[in-house]
Amino acid sequence: MVLAELVFSEAQLPIGEKDRDWRNNATNGLHHVDDMFHEEYNRNSVSPATEFRRGIVTEWKRLLCLIYGERNAEPIVLGSSKLAKLSIPPAGPLTEDGKGYYGFDSMCHTFIGPVQE
Secondary structure (H helix, E strand, C coil): CCHHHHHHHCCCCCCCHHHHHHHHHHHHHHHHHHHHHHHHHHHCCCCHHHHHHHHHHHHHHHHHHHHHCHHHHHHHHHHHHHHHCECCCCCCCECCCCCCECCCCCCCCCCCCECCC
16 A cells, blocks of 8 residues: 555544554555665665665655654654665755765664564
8 A cells, every 4th residue: 555545544643453554554555665675775775766765764754753753753663664774864965975964863774784583
């Protein structure tokens, strides 16, 4: 399910049983977006295509926060990372040397790559 369909199919935040489906759909959507970023990152960590995909992950996170609030968005973001077994990239700009990112992002990992459970 596309996030836009998810957003416009519910008039308000889901309650009870619907809540589980809503979180699972959002988690799965972000999981697939994160997979695309990591595939490109493994090819070339500083390419424009990698940065474009990192921007998509960042916008997913921001959109979830905007629509559902940070308290509800954080379990979705962390759940997608756990599902994918991959890190969530930071939202800040790439450093000049291409080896890190500027700024602080509370819903990301401090590294790029597989997440150990």
